[in-house]
Amino acid sequence: MIEVLRRVVVRFVTVVCPPPARADDTIREFDQFLAALRPAARRALRAMLVAVDQGARLYPRARGRRFARLDDGTADAYLRALLARSGLVQRLKSVVVMCYYELPEAKREIGYEPGPYIAEVSRRRLERYGDELR
Amino acid sequence: MTIIQAADIANDQHAECGAVVVGTGAGGATMAAELARAGIDVVMIEEGGYHTTGTFTAESVRALRTLYRDGGGGMTLGWPSVLFAEGRCVGGSTVVNGGMSWRTPARVLARWAEEADAVTERDMDPYFEDVESRLHVALQDPETIGRDSELLKAGADVLGWQIVPNRRNQLHCAGTNNCNNGCPTGAKQSMLVTHVPRALAAGARLYTDCRVVKITGSGVLARFATGQKLTVRARVIVVAAGAIQTPALLRRSGIGSPSGQLGRNLAMHPNANVIAFFDEEVTGWHGVHQAFQVREFMSDGIIVTANNLAPPMLAAMMPAHGRELGELMAGYNHVVTAGPLIEDDGTGRVRTVPGAGPQVFYRLTDRDAARILRGVELTAEVMFAAGARRVLLPFDGVPPALTLREVKGVLARPVPKRSMRLYSIHLMGTARMSRDPRRGVVNSFGEFHGRPGLFVTDASVFPTPTGLNPMETIVALALRNARHLVERRHQYGV
Numbered sequence: 001m002i003e004v005l006r007r008v009v010v011r012f013v014t015v016v017c018p019p020p021a022r023a024d025d026t027i028r029e030f031d032q033f034l035a036a037l038r039p040a041a042r043r044a045l046r047a048m049l050v051a052v053d054q055g056a057r058l059y060p061r062a063r064g065r066r067f068a069r070l071d072d073g074t075a076d077a078y079l080r081a082l083l084a085r086s087g088l089v090q091r092l093k094s095v096v097v098m099c100y101y102e103l104p105e106a107k108r109e110i111g112y113e114p115g116p117y118i119a120e121v122s123r124r125r126l127e128r129y130g131d132e133l134r
Numbered sequence: 135m136t137i138i139q140a141a142d143i144a145n146d147q148h149a150e151c152g153a154v155v156v157g158t159g160a161g162g163a164t165m166a167a168e169l170a171r172a173g174i175d176v177v178m179i180e181e182g183g184y185h186t187t188g189t190f191t192a193e194s195v196r197a198l199r200t201l202y203r204d205g206g207g208g209m210t211l212g213w214p215s216v217l218f219a220e221g222r223c224v225g226g227s228t229v230v231n232g233g234m235s236w237r238t239p240a241r242v243l244a245r246w247a248e249e250a251d252a253v254t255e256r257d258m259d260p261y262f263e264d265v266e267s268r269l270h271v272a273l274q275d276p277e278t279i280g281r282d283s284e285l286l287k288a289g290a291d292v293l294g295w296q297i298v299p300n301r302r303n304q305l306h307c308a309g310t311n312n313c314n315n316g317c318p319t320g321a322k323q324s325m326l327v328t329h330v331p332r333a334l335a336a337g338a339r340l341y342t343d344c345r346v347v348k349i350t351g352s353g354v355l356a357r358f359a360t361g362q363k364l365t366v367r368a369r370v371i372v373v374a375a376g377a378i379q380t381p382a383l384l385r386r387s388g389i390g391s392p393s394g395q396l397g398r399n400l401a402m403h404p405n406a407n408v409i410a411f412f413d414e415e416v417t418g419w420h421g422v423h424q425a426f427q428v429r430e431f432m433s434d435g436i437i438v439t440a441n442n443l444a445p446p447m448l449a450a451m452m453p454a455h456g457r458e459l460g461e462l463m464a465g466y467n468h469v470v471t472a473g474p475l476i477e478d479d480g481t482g483r484v485r486t487v488p489g490a491g492p493q494v495f496y497r498l499t500d501r502d503a504a505r506i507l508r509g510v511e512l513t514a515e516v517m518f519a520a521g522a523r524r525v526l527l528p529f530d531g532v533p534p535a536l537t538l539r540e541v542k543g544v545l546a547r548p549v550p551k552r553s554m555r556l557y558s559i560h561l562m563g564t565a566r567m568s569r570d571p572r573r574g575v576v577n578s579f580g581e582f583h584g585r586p587g588l589f590v591t592d593a594s595v596f597p598t599p600t601g602l603n604p605m606e607t608i609v610a611l612a613l614r615n616a617r618h619l620v621e622r623r624h625q626y627g628v
Contacts, residue, residue, distance in 0.1 A: 102193060114192035117420060118308075133305065
C-alpha cells in the first residue's frame with residue numbers, strides 16, 4: 001500500500017476499531033483482503049479512502065485538514081457523519097472491522113476460540129461414528 | 135486423478151474432450167461426474183483454487199479471500215445495495231454454504247410448470263431421491279444442535295409457530311459451525327468431497343485457477359491465474375458458473391437468447407439479520423450452523439432461521455464502531471443472529487460494464503421490502519419470546535429495541551429501502567428454462583435454445599426463486615440434464 005494511503009488507513013483503523021486498534025496487524029489483514037479483490041474493486045476501495053481523506057477538508061470541525069491529520073475526537077465525529085450518509089463508507093468500515101476481528105487476540109478477548117472446540121467435536125464424531133465413516 | 139493447477143504449468147495448454155464443464159459447483163460437478171461415469175471424456179475448468187478439507191480453518195477472512203469471489207463482497211447496484219457472496223473454489227458454493235438440502239417446494243414446481251412450461255414435480259421426484267441418497271441428506275444428529283438453534287426453537291414453540299429441523303447434506307456432521315469457511319471434517323457432503331472426486335475417479339480432468347474467457351465455436355478459451363492460456367476443444371459445452379457469471383460468460387462470447395431473457399430475472403432471496411442479546415451464555419459457535427427453519431410464514435414468502443456468525447462477520451454487521459463496537463462485541467457469546475429469508479419477485483439483471491466486469495443491478499420491489507419488514511418483526515418476536523433482552527435491527531439509524539413494542543414502533547414509521555442492510559447467498563434465474571424458446575433461454579434439460587450441445591446447469595435456469603435453499607434443486611436438475619445428454623450422446627458425438 002502506498003505511504004499516503006497507509007496514513008489514511010491507519011487513521012481509519014484507529015477510529016473504527018475498538019481500542020487497542022492493533023493497527024499494524026489489522027492493516028496486514030486488510031492488505032491481504034484487498035489483494036483478493038478484482039482490480040476494479042481494489043481501485044474503488046482506494047479511491048474511497050482518498051475521498052474520505054480529502055473530504056474531511058470540507059468538514060467544518062476539521063478546519064481544512066485531511067482526515068489523516070485529524071485528532072481522535074474530530075476524526076470520530078467526521079466519520080460518524082459520513083457513516084450516517086454513505087453506504088459505501090459503511091462497507092469500508094465493515095471490511096476494516098472484519099479484518100480486526102480476524103486477529104486471534106481480538107477473538108480471544110471476546111471468548112471466541114474455536115480451535116479446541118473443533119478438535120473436540122471432530123474427535124467425538126470419529127469415536128461415535130468412525131465405523132460408518134471408514 | 136488429474137488435477138492441473140496454475141502452479142503446475144509453465145506453458146499454454148491444449149485439451150480435447152467430449153464435454154467441457156465450466157464450474158465445479160453443485161451443477162457443474164454433478165454434470166461432470168455423470169458424464170464421466172458414462173464414459174464421456176470430460177474436462178472441468180474451475181476459476182478458483184483446489185483447497186482440500188485439511189486446509190479449512192475457522193479463519194473467516196482467510197476463507198473469504200480464498201474460497202469466495204471478490205472476498206465475498208459482491209454488491210448490487212440499486213437501492214438498497216445488497217451484499218452477495220459467490221463461492222469460487224473447487225466445489226463452488228457447496229464448499230461454503232450451510233449445507234441445507236431441500237427439495238423444490240411443490241407449489242414452486244407447479245408454478246414452473248404452469249408459467250414456464252419447465253419441469254414438474256413428477257419429472258423431478260426421482261432425481262431428488264437420487265440426490266438425497268448420494269449426498270446423505272438427513273436430519274442432524276441431536277448432540278450437534280447448538281444453543282442458538284435451541285433458542286430459535288424455544289421461541290417458535292412459545293408462539294406456536296411451525297418450525298422444522300433442517301435436512302442437510304452431511305455424514306454425521308460434527309457441529310463445528312464452520313460451514314461458511316469450509317467443513318474441516320469433510321462431513322458436509324459438498325461437491326469437493328463427492329461429485330468432483332467421483333468425476334476424477336471416472337477419468338475426468340480438472341483445471342483449476344483458470345478462468346474461462348469465452349466460449350468459441352469449438353470449445354472454450356480460458357486463462358490461468360498465472361497468465362497461460364488453456365484452449366479446450368469439445369463437442370459439448372456445459373456452463374455452470376452461477377447466476378452472475380454464467381450470463382456474463384455467454385454474453386461476452388457473443389451468445390444471445392432470442393427470448394431476450396439472458397441476464398434478466400435475477401432473484402436473490404434477500405436476507406436480513408437481527409442481532410439478539412441474551413442474558414444467558416449462548417456460545418452460538420458451538421453446534422451446527424442453522425439446525426431449524428421457522429416455516430410458519432413460508433406461504434407468505436418468509437422463512438426465519440438462526441445462523442451464528444463468526445466475529446469478523448458479526449462485527450461487519452454491527453451498527454457501531456470504535457469503543458461502542460468493542461462493547462457490543464464483548465457480548466459475542468450472548469448473541470443469537472437470526473433473520474428472514476425472502477422469496478423475492480426477481481427484478482435483478484446482470485450486465486457487463488466495460489472495465490468493471492459483470493455487474494448486478496437489483497431493485498427491491500415494494501412487496502419484497504414489505505416482506506423484509508415483516509420478516510424482521512417476526513424474527514424480533516421469536517427472539518423476544520425466547521428470552522432476548524434487546525435486539526439490533528438491520529436498518530441504518532435505528533436504535534436498539536428492548537421490547538417487541540419498540541420494534542413495532544420502529545416499523546410503524548416508514549423504513550426507507552436504502553436503509554436496509556441486506557445480503558444474499560442464493561442467486562438464481564438469469565438463464566431461465568422453458569420449453570418455449572420465446573420465453574426461456576434454455577429448454578427443460580438445460581440446453582440453450584438454438585445452440586445444440588451448449589448446456590447451462592446451475593441456478594441460472596430457475597424460472598422463479600425456490601423460496602428455500604437451492605442446492606438440491608441444482609443438483610437434481612444437473613442429474614436430469616446429464617441423463618438426458620447421455621441417452622442422446624450419439625446425437626452430440628460423444
